[in-house]
Amino acid sequence: MPELPEVETIRRGLAPLVTGAVVVDAGSHPSAKFSPAVEAVGTAIESVDRRGKYLLLGLDDGRRLVVHLGMTGQLRVVEAGDPAGGGAPAGGEAGGDPGAGPDGGDPHDRAWWRFADGRQLRFRDVRRFGRIAVVDRDLSGLPTLAALGPEPFDPAFTPEHLWARLRASRARIKTQLLSQRPVAGVGNIYADEALWLAGGHPAARRLGRPGATRLHAAIVEVLASAIDHGGTTLRDYRTALGDVGGNQLHLRCYGRGGEPCERCGTELRRAVYDGRGTTWCPRCQRR
DNA sequence: GTTGCGTCCTGGACGC
């Protein structure tokens, strides 16, 4: 489930591989979630940026190719003739066999772009929770993207900002983090990790200023640490080079329900809040 | 406007 650290790791791997590449052909799964991929044909990729969990490929016609990886999305560059790429795409007509890649490649490939040098950028997404869009440079074509909160490493993301945003809502703290509005890029894994580190209860609806300050520092710390470790691979996530991340070895809360808290030894609890599996320490994280 | 629930989607885990 790619969150900010995973998307950032993919961006860093992808940028040197695709910057300057000219898209000469493309295809996609017929779903409207993926079919905009073909709109990039005839352009050159000028940049690879990230906003929250979204990858933004700057095109030389002024637009941006936006890719959201959803839960199981993977982006890989394959060399011309690489069996993993299914060879040169035959036909290349968008809306072909649902779920099948060009030339009968991986059936979970939802979109692909072929470059002038023969290489392909391929988007594999088993559960089809990802999506692709082509929008103007100002991102106004995607309201969700335009409404994202500040980047966690941006100076605009301050303890005061976080406190003000959390104070303005009565929703649960974790639910607010997952909304992407207080800060962009936090998903279920890092919300649990940051709340554990900050000692905040995920189901609390209010957070004092000291608590918000601790949570701010925790968000920055867990995201930066995860990027340093190459992201978290629980099942599907792979870097642009096909490698697994290493942060799953450093998780201290997420997915560890029933295990002892490494800080106090109390058994970590697991529950579902607002439809999302949540793990927390009942002793370290009191309401 | 805010909040919370249901839906989409598929592979893996698990029980029978």
Added chain:
DNA sequence: TGCGTCCAGGACGCAA
């Protein structure tokens, strides 16, 4: 071994 059921979760739609 095979079948059915449950679970995971980001974004979005909808109802209250």
